[in-house]
Amino acid sequence: MNVLFPATVEAALEALCAEPDAHVMAGGTDLLVRCRAEQNRPETLVCLEKVADLAGFEISDGRIRIGAATSMTAVLENAAVRERLPLLHGAAKVFASPLVRNMATLGGNVCTASPAADMLPPLYALGAEVELRSLSGVRTMPVNDFIVGPGQMALAPGELLSAIIIPIPEGRTIQYFEKVGRRKALAISVVSLAALLRVEDGVIAEARLAWGSVGPMVIRCPEAEALLKGRSLTLGALREAGEKVRDTVSPISDVRASAEYRRQVAANLLLRLAQISGAH
Ligand SMILES: Cc1cc2nc3c(=O)[nH]c(=O)nc-3n(C[C@H](O)[C@H](O)[C@H](O)COP(=O)(O)OP(=O)(O)OC[C@H]3O[C@@H](n4cnc5c(N)ncnc54)[C@H](O)[C@@H]3O)c2cc1C
Numbered sequence: 263m264n265v266l267f268p269a270t271v272e273a274a275l276e277a278l279c280a281e282p283d284a285h286v287m288a289g290g291t292d293l294l295v296r297c298r299a300e301q302n303r304p305e306t307l308v309c310l311e312k313v314a315d316l317a318g319f320e321i322s323d324g325r326i327r328i329g330a331a332t333s334m335t336a337v338l339e340n341a342a343v344r345e346r347l348p349l350l351h352g353a354a355k356v357f358a359s360p361l362v363r364n365m366a367t368l369g370g371n372v373c374t375a376s377p378a379a380d381m382l383p384p385l386y387a388l389g390a391e392v393e394l395r396s397l398s399g400v401r402t403m404p405v406n407d408f409i410v411g412p413g414q415m416a417l418a419p420g421e422l423l424s425a426i427i428i429p430i431p432e433g434r435t436i437q438y439f440e441k442v443g444r445r446k447a448l449a450i451s452v453v454s455l456a457a458l459l460r461v462e463d464g465v466i467a468e469a470r471l472a473w474g475s476v477g478p479m480v481i482r483c484p485e486a487e488a489l490l491k492g493r494s495l496t497l498g499a500l501r502e503a504g505e506k507v508r509d510t511v512s513p514i515s516d517v518r519a520s521a522e523y524r525r526q527v528a529a530n531l532l533l534r535l536a537q538i539s540g541a542h
Contacts (some may be wrong), residue, residue, distance in 0.1 A: 264306040271315050272423065274308055275397045278297045279420045288331050289365035291358075292374050295432055297447045299337035316369075316424060319343075323429045324430050327393075330369025330411075330423045335360070337368055346430045349384045349456055356380065359448050375409045378475045382409070383456035385426065386472035386480050394418075402427065403500060403501040412478045433467075435460050436495075436539055442527055446517055451475045452519040455531040459495065464498075476511035476528050483510045486532070496538045504529030 266276040266284075266417065278284055284306035287293050297303055310316055316331035319340055321509070324340055338354040339345055357363055357371075357380050371381045372392065385405045392408045394401050409414050415420060431437070436459040443449025454474035460467045469490040473481045487505035493499045513524035536542070 263303055264309050267312045267488065268310075269312050269314075270310065270452050271313055271395060271422070272397075272420060274310065274313055274316075275305075275395065275420065276310045279397055280307070280417055283436065284308050285312065287372075288367040288370040288373075289333065291362055293368060297518040310367075310422075310474050315512065316422075321430075324428060324432075326428045328368055328426045328428070330372070330393075330425055331367045332369070333365035334358070334366045334371070334417075338363060346491070347384075347388065347428060347437070349388060349439050349458055350381070352437070353380045353384045353441070353454075353456065355442050356439075358495055359503070362448075368426055372405065372426060373415060373417070373423055375411070375415050375479075377412055377477060377479055378451050379455075379480075380441060380451060380454060381475065382480045383454050383472040383474045385428070386482060387458045387470040388428050388431070389426045389430075389470070392423055393427055394421050396421040396475050400424070406480070406482070410459065411480055424475040425467060429456060431460065432520035433460050433462065436535065438538060440531055440534060442531070443530040450518065453513075453524050453527040453531065455528070455534075457532070457535055459490070461495060464494055466493055466495055469503075470506075471503075471532070473507070473511060474529075476513040480514075481511055483507050485510060495535065495541045497533065497542055499531045500536050500541075504532045535536065 285304040287307045310331040317329040320327040344351045357504040390405045391402045416486040438457045441454040456472045469487040486506040508529045513521045515521045
C-alpha cells in the first residue's frame with residue numbers, strides 16, 4: 263500500500279488528482295475498520311494528519327469555521343464551541359471514547375455520511391455548510407445537500423472536504439442534543455435528536471429539529487418545526503410536534519431496536535425540551 267503524508271492542502275489535492283483511486287484518510291477510525299471488515303486494502307492512502315491548514319478554528323462574521331481534520335477532542339475542548347454552539351459540544355461529549363476522539367475528526371464523521379453519525383444532526387440543526395476544495399477552487403454548500411444518501415456525498419473526484427462552517431445562532435436559543443444508545447458509552451445511536459429553538463418573549467420564533475438513526479439519512483421534520491413556531495414552549499405543543507415526528511420518520515428495525523421503538527423515542531425526545539426549559 264502506498265501511504266502519502268502531504269504537508270499542505272495543495273499537495274494533498276495534487277496527490278488525489280494523480281491517483282484517482284486513492285482514499286483520503288483523516289483519523290482512520292472508520293476507514294481502517296471498514297478496510298479490515300471488507301478485506302479491501304486501497305492501493306493508495308492520502309493521509310491528512312500532517313496538513314496543518316485543515317485543522318483548527320476561526321471565528322469571523324458571526325460564523326465558526328472548523329477545519330475538516332480537526333480532532334473530536336479539539337472540538338470538545340474548544341471554548342467557542344462550548345459557549346456558542348452547545349448543541350455541537352453536547353454531541354462531542356457523548357462521541358465515542360477519549361482514545362477514539364483523539365484520532366477521529368469532525369470532517370471524517372461528516373464524510374461517513376452515516377445516518378447514525380453523531381455530529382450530523384447538530385450540523386443540520388445549526389444550518390452548517392461544508393467547504394469543498396479541489397485544484398480548481400473552493401465551493402460551499404449546505405451540509406444537508408452534501409449528504410445525498412447513506413454513505414454518499416456530493417464530493418467530486420479530486421475534491422476534499424476542507425472545513426465545516428457554522429453560523430453562530432443569534433438571540434436566546436435553547437440548544438439540546440441527546441443520543442439514545444444501547445449502553446451509556448461507546449454506543450452507536452439508536453435514535454438521536456438535535457434541537458435548536460430560538461425563543462423571543464416566551465414565544466418560539468424558530469425551531470430546527472434533526473434526528474439521527476431514524477431513516478437512511480438525518481431527518482428534519484418541517485411539519486413539527488412549523489407547528490412549534492409562534493407558540494409558547496409547553497409540554498402540549500411538544501406533544502403535538504412529537505405526533506408529527508412519529509408520522510414523518512422512517513426508521514428500520516435492526517439488531518439494536520425495532521422501527522416502532524425508534525418512532526416512539528424520536529417523538530419522546532422532544533419532551534426533554536420541556537424538562538430542560540422548565541415548561542409545563
Ligand atoms: C470504537 C469506535 C467508536 C466510535 N464511536 C462513534 C460515536 O460515538 N459516534 C460517531 O458518530 N461515530 C463513532 N465512530 C465512528 C468514527 O470514529 C467517526 O465517524 C469519525 O468521526 C470518523 O472520522 P475519521 O477522521 O476517523 O475518519 P476516517 O476513518 O479517516 O474517514 C472516514 C471516511 O471519510 C473520508 N474522509 C475523511 N476525511 C475526509 C475529508 N476531509 N475529505 C474527504 N473525505 C474524507 C474517508 O475517505 C473515509 O471514507 C466510532 C468508531 C470506533 C472505531
